Amino acid sequence: MKTVIINAGPRKNWNTDLMLREAQKGAESVGAETEYIDLYSLNFTGCRSCLACKLKGAQRNRCYWKDDLSPVIEKILSADCVIIGSPIYLGEPTAGFRALFERLCFCTLSYDGDPYFEDKVNVGLVFTMNAPRQYFETSLQNVLGGIENSFRRFLNGEVETVAACATMQVDDYSRYSMGRFDPEERRKSREEQFPKDLAAAFDLGAKLSKAE
Ligand SMILES: Cc1cc2nc3c(=O)[nH]c(=O)nc-3n(C[C@H](O)[C@H](O)[C@H](O)COP(=O)(O)O)c2cc1C
Numbered sequence: 001m002k003t004v005i006i007n008a009g010p011r012k013n014w015n016t017d018l019m020l021r022e023a024q025k026g027a028e029s030v031g032a033e034t035e036y037i038d039l040y041s042l043n044f045t046g047c048r049s050c051l052a053c054k055l056k057g058a059q060r061n062r063c064y065w066k067d068d069l070s071p072v073i074e075k076i077l078s079a080d081c082v083i084i085g086s087p088i089y090l091g092e093p094t095a096g097f098r099a100l101f102e103r104l105c106f107c108t109l110s111y112d113g114d115p116y117f118e119d120k121v122n123v124g125l126v127f128t129m130n131a132p133r134q135y136f137e138t139s140l141q142n143v144l145g146g147i148e149n150s151f152r153r154f155l156n157g158e159v160e161t162v163a164a165c166a167t168m169q170v171d172d173y174s175r176y177s178m179g180r181f182d183p184e185e186r187r188k189s190r191e192e193q194f195p196k197d198l199a200a201a202f203d204l205g206a207k208l209s210k211a212e
Pocket of ligand 1: 009010014015016088089092129130131168169
């Protein structure tokens with residue numbers, strides 16, 4: 001089993017990265033070989049609509065745009081599982097997540113009929129956000145549920161999401177103009193809830209990376 005872990009957030013050692021490191025440990029706990037990729041260390045854009053992936057005679061399930069993301073897409077499509085993590089920015093996953101999502105799904109999409117991709121890649125999604133869990137479970141479901149459904153449709157595997165809500169965005173709130181947040185509540189969430197979120201990320205990695 002091969003599991004690719006993608007950090008589609010810009011910060012290392014912060015909430016999303018920590019969640020993904022646990023998911024990676026979970027995957028390794030069931031014997032998967034893992035690779036961790038920091039998307040924001042790479043040079044890439046969203047889909048450029050070159051349509052090379054739709055040319056007659058082209059090898060399918062391949063993104064032909066020459067930048068750092070195409071080899072990542074190749075790795076994902078030849079893996080058994082991918083776990084992608086992103087903070088929520090303005091009610092959606094990051095621009096980097098979106099770029100990967102567009103190019104990964106579009107190169108498996110057929111304008112002739114059923115999607116081209118016939119193998120199966122399980123997809124784990126890890127989201128972190130300032131918002132409370134209730135907001136994640138209600139208002140974000142339109143956007144995130146749509147992403148889950150697309151991954152089900154294009155990559156044919158199991159798709160599951162875990163989230164860390166009410167995260168600590170900064171270490172020391174007293175240094176920032178962030179009056180909307182109660183630093184004590186954030187610290188409590190970090191100490192009491194975040195360890196449970198990390199455990200859920202570990203379980204996600206283990207579950208989706210387990211050989212059938
Ligand atoms: C540009 C930007 C936009 C954000 N927008 C939202 C948002 O719409 N909803 C939310 O709950 N949190 C939002 N956040 C907060 C982050 O999602 C949250 O702090 C997250 O846990 C950060 O992940 P990280 O620690 O891995 O960087 C935003 C943060 C930034 C930098």
